[in-house]
Amino acid sequence: KESSAASDVYKRQLLYYPVGMFLVHDINDDVELGYDVNDGESHAVAMAAALITRETDENRWTANDPFFLPGAVLDNMPNFQQGIMYALSRFAIEMSDQIGRVRGSSQVDDDLDSAAGRLKFPGTIWFFDFKTSLAPTTASEQHYRTARQAFLKYNQRLAAGDASFERRADNLQATLERISSDIGSSSAVIDQRIADGGFLIDMQADDVFYQVKGRLYAYYQILKALGVDFQKIIEELSLIHISEPTRPRLIS
Numbered sequence: 001k002e003s004s005a006a007s008d009v010y011k012r013q014l015l016y017y018p019v020g021m022f023l024v025h026d027i028n029d030d031v032e033l034g035y036d037v038n039d040g041e042s043h044a045v046a047m048a049a050a051l052i053t054r055e056t057d058e059n060r061w062t063a064n065d066p067f068f069l070p071g072a073v074l075d076n077m078p079n080f081q082q083g084i085m086y087a088l089s090r091f092a093i094e095m096s097d098q099i100g101r102v103r104g105s106s107q108v109d110d111d112l113d114s115a116a117g118r119l120k121f122p123g124t125i126w127f128f129d130f131k132t133s134l135a136p137t138t139a140s141e142q143h144y145r146t147a148r149q150a151f152l153k154y155n156q157r158l159a160a161g162d163a164s165f166e167r168r169a170d171n172l173q174a175t176l177e178r179i180s181s182d183i184g185s186s187s188a189v190i191d192q193r194i195a196d197g198g199f200l201i202d203m204q205a206d207d208v209f210y211q212v213k214g215r216l217y218a219y220y221q222i223l224k225a226l227g228v229d230f231q232k233i234i235e236e237l238s239l240i241h242i243s244e245p246t247r248p249r250l251i252s
Helices: 002-024 043-058 076-099 110-119 140-159 169-195 205-229 231-236 244-250
Strands: none
Touching (some): 043 076, 043 140, 043 205, 076 110, 076 169, 110 140, 169 231, 205 231
16 A cells, blocks of 8 residues: 555656646737726736736746746746746836826836836746845746736826826837837847757757747737827828738737
8 A cells, every 4th residue: 555655646746747837838829818998098008917917817927936836847938928028028118218208208107117117027036036035035926916006007097187198109109119129139139049059959949939929929919009099190190000911920
């Protein structure tokens, strides 16, 4: 009986990581992600909050899983998630520096500033970071949840008329230029990885790919929502929309 019990424990240990990895792994690149938005609120901000909710609450945040959890063995999903948060961090900076300020010269919105700061936090910090202290610390996903709450609070204030969202062509242009520049740098990272790849098998190529994929996926969702926020400006300037059939190719 003792031998049988020991055998069962051994089998469970063998299955712990592969089964756990299978259950946790979820690279969600659904281009039709829904989000809740009320009249007067920003669709792009609501989309950013929805992405954070999905990656920290509906899915497991895996980038900071310690060695004793199955998620620690994953690499594609953590890189995809961190790519998403990087893009949301850049979006939050654009909101706090430009779109969320009157003519870009008024005081920085506190909620947008908070969201931008929280989203800059590294995604790999668990409840303990022994590199800096033996004391418990705030995990990465909690910082991101706080950023989500800041986004939602900003949107509520925006709907109540207590916050700014400058729907101007120059704001849209500046935001698009910065996102385009960041996408260009992502392409450069891929090119460099190809040039520096291993002789036979490059074990880091998939990490770079999924980080960039996550970044582009988040940008796609944010840009689509910004198109709704700036719809009047876009129509007035007769800007051309990306046709629906070609949109999914941006992240495929």
